[in-house]
Amino acid sequence: MRGKSLQLPTVRAESGGTHACAHHFHRYISYADEPEFSPTFRIYLSGCNFRCSFCNVAPTCFDRWSGSPADATILARECGAALDTGARFVNLLGGEPSLHLPFILQLAAAARRPLPLILNSNGSFSPSTRSALRGVIHTWIVDLKFGNDDCARRVARVPAYLATVTSNLLALHADQRLHVRHLLMPGHRTCCFEPVVNWLVQHIPGARFHLMTAYVPQWRALTDPVLGRLNPRADIRRACAYLAAANLDWSTDVQAA
Numbered sequence: 001m002r003g004k005s006l007q008l009p010t011v012r013a014e015s016g017g018t019h020a021c022a023h024h025f026h027r028y029i030s031y032a033d034e035p036e037f038s039p040t041f042r043i044y045l046s047g048c049n050f051r052c053s054f055c056n057v058a059p060t061c062f063d064r065w066s067g068s069p070a071d072a073t074i075l076a077r078e079c080g081a082a083l084d085t086g087a088r089f090v091n092l093l094g095g096e097p098s099l100h101l102p103f104i105l106q107l108a109a110a111a112r113r114p115l116p117l118i119l120n121s122n123g124s125f126s127p128s129t130r131s132a133l134r135g136v137i138h139t140w141i142v143d144l145k146f147g148n149d150d151c152a153r154r155v156a157r158v159p160a161y162l163a164t165v166t167s168n169l170l171a172l173h174a175d176q177r178l179h180v181r182h183l184l185m186p187g188h189r190t191c192c193f194e195p196v197v198n199w200l201v202q203h204i205p206g207a208r209f210h211l212m213t214a215y216v217p218q219w220r221a222l223t224d225p226v227l228g229r230l231n232p233r234a235d236i237r238r239a240c241a242y243l244a245a246a247n248l249d250w251s252t253d254v255q256a257a
């Protein structure tokens with residue numbers, strides 16, 4: 001796959017065909033999400049249409065056969081038990097969970113009560129997948145990872161990134177609960193973080209936005225001269241100052257940068 005761009009998403013998921021048999025490679029209760037969501041019962045679905053060089057679940061997440069078959073009936077029962085014992089949400093992530101539309105619909109249908117589902121996505125889903133999940137997903141957490149197409153292509157091997165993800169954000173903002181995240185990457189503050197904030201302020205003013213700064217290089221980023229390091233403290237301070245001046249409902253994972 002080296003050097004090739006990936007195709008954005010999900011014709012197979014739309015058809016309800018090839019991805020009907022989802023696999024999952026982790027599931028557990030997590031306190032790592034934002035306070036308004038924690039604790040969540042996380043289910044990691046296998047397969048991703050991005051190849052982010054810093055991915056912390058690579059390469060396991062790339063193989064859609066990783067882990068075990070995701071049985072909707074069994075997992076719906078586990079979700080119910082997790083909610084009964086204190087989890088506030090069921091967080092579907094991956095990989096890219098929207099690739100598994102049939103499984104998500106089956107999971108929701110198999111549950112004895114409505115599941116508070118979070119779809120934690122890279123934002124690359126198709127309009128038809130988005131429509132099919134309306135009323136099924138409680139909250140959409142979308143990672144707006146890149147501020148321009150060139151960085152998306154170089155870091156995640158994704159073409160035409162912004163058009164796809166921003167059109168989904170606009171559509172979700174109209175009538176769904178939307179929460180946008182951005183992971184601050186070393187060397188990408190002015191090319192990615194600031195354009196992301198600017199776009200949100202211009203198009204979705206007041207949006208719920210969470211800045212993650214605890215970047216740790218993983219996978220191919222370990223040997224990358226730009227991405228193979230932590231965020232400098234000065235960059236975190238500048239990012240927080242930039243956000244403080246923006247018209248967004250924002251939070252961050254640092255108390256004092």
Ligand code: SF4
Nearest residue numbers: 048050052055095122
């Ligand atoms: S979108 Fe997420 S799971 Fe997929 S490669 Fe990027 S970081 Fe990894």
